[in-house]
Amino acid sequence: MDFNSPDFVPSVFSFATQCEIDKGDTKLERFKRKRKREETIHRPPDDVQRSKEASDEASGACLSSDDCRMEPGADQCTEATVPKVLHDDLKHKYSQLSTECVNLRLEIDKLKTENEELKATLMNTQFSFSSIKSKAVQVLFFTGLTSVLFEWLSHKLKDSVEVVRGSMNLKDHLLIVLMKLRLGLCNKDIAFRFNVTESDISNILRSWLPVMSATLKPLIKWPSKHAVLKNMPKCFKPKYKHCRCIIDCTEIFINRPTNLTSRAQTYSNYKSHNTIKYLIGMSPSGAISFLSAGWGGRVSDKQITAESGFYDLLEHNDEILADRGFTIRDELATRGATLRIPHFTKGKKQLSAQEVDISRRLSNVRIHIERIIGRWKNFKILTTIIPLTQVDLLDDIVIVCGALTNLCKCIVPR
Secondary structure, three states: OOOOOOOOOOOOOOOOOHHHHHHHHHHHHHHHHHHHHHHHHOOOOHHHHHHHHHHHOOOOOOOOHHHHOOOOOOOOOOOOOOOHHHHHHHHHHHHHHHHHHHHHHHHHHHHHHHHHHHHHHHHHHOOOHHHOOOOHHHHHHHHOOOHHHHHHHHHHHOOOOOOOOOOOOHHHHHHHHHHHHHHOOOHHHHHHHHOOOHHHHHHHHHHHHHHHHHHHHHHOOOOOHHHHHHOOOOOOOOOOOOEEEEEEEEEEEEOOOOOHHHHHHHEEOOOOEEEEEEEEEEOOOOOEEEEOOOEEOOOOHHHHHHHOOOHHHOOOOOEEEOOOOOOOHHHHHOOOOEEEOOOOOOOOOOOOHHHHHHHHHHHHHHHHHHHHHHHHOOOHHHHOOEOHHHHHHHHHHHHHHHHHHHOOOOOOOO
16 A cells, blocks of 8 residues: 555555555665666765775674675675776766866966066065165165165164154165155155155155254264364365365255245345355365354355354364355454465456465365365255245255265365
């Protein structure tokens, strides 16, 4: 009796015909044959089957003896075989997959290598100190310093300055400041090179320049008379062995102020431009020994010398070499010092032979102040037109450039 048949009706009479019994046994046999075919088709390859059988041996690969006696005459632990066609097909697919796996691994290794190369290329194309530090010529060009001096300066400043931009390290900050001084680049140009904003560059400059000025200012030192005489170059000894300092004034252009008073005070008739004037002094050995604060371009050389504190540094019997514009002979005489300037032709048709010879010898040694100013202005920011928003930083810029100039090789032959 088929209880699963939709035609089945419960009955109190329990009986079934022989036909119905045979029909149920036929369905059961058909189901068993179908189950066996499905197991044969989905059986794994021989090597997987063998490994599975080996692992099952410990727990009993075959059925227990009671189970084996379920069907008398049945073979114990009968193994189902895979057709040869199916075996060959699976073996071919396995070989293809193995080859594809090897090729994919090679491709992955190749992509990893290419990725590392691209990262290295990106680091080199992105402008930073790490991209130029291995090339001494580039470090010298961008900073005006050798690699050794750059490392020394960064070590000197590391405890005094702060990192303004978190994505850049301390050396990148220092490189930005030195590029601004050395090349005179505008903030937008530097921001584009370092992939930052203009405000970041402005914040770095305003944060670093005052600290650098205070740190490097001791490099601009007024030497003692004994030190000057001990290191006096040969070209000074014949006629100017008591020379203590050579002085001159230089001017730096600024934008035209909007305030009329500031515009009048900074206008220089000599340069026909609005400028800031500085008094610079050089020792005979070729180092910058004095830098005044900035004054409006309208001020005279005599006034800036008197109000800069220069006279307070002089001692008895000092000689000061200067240009004709420094009419300060009386002021120096009150301190026991002597002024040496070229002779004037005013009121004369021409100079005497002796005056010409004196002026020529004076010019031969006074030319060194022009050379030191020229080296000082190798920091191109001093030859550009300073924006009004950066004029308040100009004194710090001048001091930093002067100190870095003193770190370079001496220009006066011994």
